[in-house]
Amino acid sequence: MKGTASIIISMLLAGSITSCQSQKQIAAHRIVTNPLNLNYRFQPKDESRREAADPVLEYFKGYYYLFASKSGGYWRSDDLADWEYIPCTTIPTLEDYAPTILPIGDTLYFTTSSGKTQIFKNAHPEKDTWEPVNTKLTYRLHDPAFYRDDDGRVYMYWGCSDKEPIMGVEVAPQDGFKAIGEAKALIEHHGDKYGWEVPGKNNEEPRQGWNEGPCMLKHEGRYYLQYAAPGTQYRIYGDGIYVGDSPLGPFEYMEDNPFSFKPGGFIGGAGHGHTFRDKYGNYWHVASMTISVRHWFERRLGLFPVVVSSRKGMYAHTVWGDYPFYIPDRRVDFSGNNLCMGWNLLSYRKPVLASSSLAGYEPDKVNDEQIETWWAAQTGKKGEWIQVDLENLLSVNAVHVNFADHNFKVFAPHPPVVYQFIIEGSVDGKEWVNLVDERDNSKDEPHRLFTLDKPVKIRYLRISNAKNMEGNFSLSGFRVFGTGQGIAPSKVAGFxxxxxxxxxxxxxxxxxxxxxxxxxxxxxxxxxxxxxxxxxxxxxxxxxxxxxxxxxxxxxxxxxxxxxxxxxxxxx
Structure with missing residues (x-):
């Protein structure tokens, strides 16, 4: 057993990993999955829950800046993989929903949904030094979105209603973003024609959904006006597109809508997002994903590669978006590459054991591929654990740990909510060795993907709580990825x-x-x-x-x- 243990220990988190798809060496930190592993803030009132949604992301002065509703700040990154959180107190409207940002020259502009539109600016957003703009835009903006065209002209879009349309107007940034002309109605509700606009868990409710969260993208001279429907609390929340030849239309519905859509898998929802280009020219979509158990607005963020082509239209790779994928450091043809690492889910509904559990939060909730359910131990004491039996010795490449914060009483403002734990592996369920040691962890990371430098042959994996904590030690997903040793299923019959x-x-x-x-x-x-x-x-x-x-x-x-x-x- 000593030999096996030493082999396992030598294959810890470091270095670079070869993608099964591209056969290229990929730095381990660039391998990610959804939901994004951010320090999602607990909300200041109602149920104790984390939340972030309605994201916007722009590349500015060598960094990506990510804003999301109800986050108490924002994030920046130089690679879309590792994110630094920047607390913010100088924007008084920061706690309003649906932020939007706009780079113009050396300055980043910000606004959000509010009773009275207020715009702020910052030439150095790495610092919390935002200043108000003498805003002359008098429209009340719900779910606003900035857009700057190639000719320098700037437009505002907004809309968040089950009755009112998505609106747009040109504005003058040099004159306090004052409106130029009258606002135009651009997208109306058509739930009678487009089933995805109808609300309900399965689009079943006899009413109009909420059309909201617009975003504008220009590609090869055409304008892609994005909108979300039918409601943020549903897995069927998605983003659709209307296409036109000018920023204010007229626009034509894209028949293959919604372009961003993820009703299945571990976590669902891919709506009210923002489509952007990275520094290499690749298109991405950052979007809202749902849990919506403790509260309708219990949400997370997802990131998906996007294809825009004259032949295939516009679509996001979402179906494998909660499996490990990599963030490229070059231009990639997403029409032929969905960035997946090629690792399979090894843990789905495999046998599980736990130190203890609460009624309704049994151990089998940890690997049922539903973020909306979770296992909870009876306590938050050091030593609570849960393990999964892969049933065979399998090659393990990564473990995705998703904490559920059960019975937490945390409310903003709060310090980082830190889990400390170890993940162990065993070939026989008797002798265990450490694969991941987070006993000294100081980061707030509720959705962490741990990748191994090389695959490890192992049968059992166990995660154990390493500190006493309030609430209950709990996980909504303890997901193991790697390669099985059997055969793939045959072709589906009787479809x-x-x-x-x-x-x-x-x-x-x-x-x-x-x-x-x-x-x-x-x-x-x-x-x-x-x-x-x-x-x-x-x-x-x-x-x-x-x-x-x-x-x-x-x-x-x-x-x-x-x-x-x-x-x-x-x-x-």
Whole structure:
């Protein structure tokens, strides 16, 4: 056993890792997953919960700046992988929802949803030294968005309503962002035609959803006006696109909407986001993801690569977005590369044991691939633990730890909420060695992905609490990634897609359960060679109500399990 232990210990977190997809060496810190591992702030009132949503992200003076609602500050990064938190007290409207930022020259501008529009500026946002602008824009902006065109002209977009449209107007930054002309209605509600705009967990409620969170992108001379629907508390929250030839339209609905959509997997939701280009010219989408258990607005942030092309339109790679992927340090063709590391989920519904648990928060909640459920120990005492049995010796590349903060009584303002723990591995469940040692951790990191320098053959993994804490030691996900030793599932048989003839926004799917399958990836599109949208399903039937009433669709389905690395590489 000593030999095995020494091998495992030598393969800790460091160095660089080879991607199964690209075969390139990738620095370990550039391997990430969703939700983003940020120090999400606990809110000042109501239920004790973390929250961040409605993100906006811009590249400015060599750094990416990320703002999100209800965060008490903002983040910056030089690589989109490691983020530094900057507390902020000089923006009095910071606690209002839906921030937006705009770089102009050497200055970054900021505003947010508020009763009276106020704009602030900062030439050095690495410091909390924001100053007010003599704002002359008199429109009341709900979910505002700045946009600066190539010719230097600036526009504002806004909208957050189940009745009112998405609006837009040109503004004059040199004159306090005063409106130039009258605001125009740009996007109306069409839930009767577009099922994804209808609210409800499965788009089932007989009312209009909320159209909100606009964002503008220009690509090859065309303007892509983005909006979110139908509500932030749903997994079916997504972002759609209207396309036009000028910043204020007219705009035409993109038939393959929503372009950013993630109703399945470990964490769902990919709406009210912001599409931007990184310093290499790659497109990305940062978006709101949902938990919405303790409160509707219990949310996280996700980051997804985006394709914009004249042939395939615009779409985000989301279906594998909560598996490990890498942040590139060069220009990448996202139409043929979804950035996945090619590691499979090894822990789904595998046997689990725990030191203790609360009723309703049993151990099997830790690996059911639902962030909305979690295991909670009976206490927060040092020594509480949970372990997963992979059932075979498998090659492990990474462990994704997601803490659930059960029975915490934390409210803003607060110091960092720090977990301290160890992750151990064993080949036989008797002798254990440390894989990850966070007993001296001082960082607030509720969604940490730990990558191993080289894969380790192991069967059992255990995480143990290393300090006494208030509340209960709890995890919504203890997810293990690597490579299985079996065979991938066979081709799916008996697939049927049946459209509801009374309501053509609804499709019902059924297929034969495949032996050895963990789940299935259902893909769709309005062109046969353009199945760029996908959902992960863990059953052999599925009902979806988010399709366009008047569009025709093509579908495909693939089964996956812990041996399906090739499927993770597939893009359409």
């Amino acid at each position: 049927r897609a049946v459209r509801d003839q009374q309501d053509k926004r609804i499709y019902r799917f059924i297929w034969e359960a495949q032996k050895g399958a963990t789940g299935y990836v259902l893909r769709w599109g309005t062109q046969k060679d353009k199945l760029t949208h996908a959902v992960m399903v863990f059953d052999n039937q599925y009902e979806a109500r988010y399709f366009n009433r008047d569009s025709e669709y093509y579908f495909s389905i693939e089964a996956f399990n812990e041996n399906s690395s090739d499927l993770l590489k597939s893009t359409r």
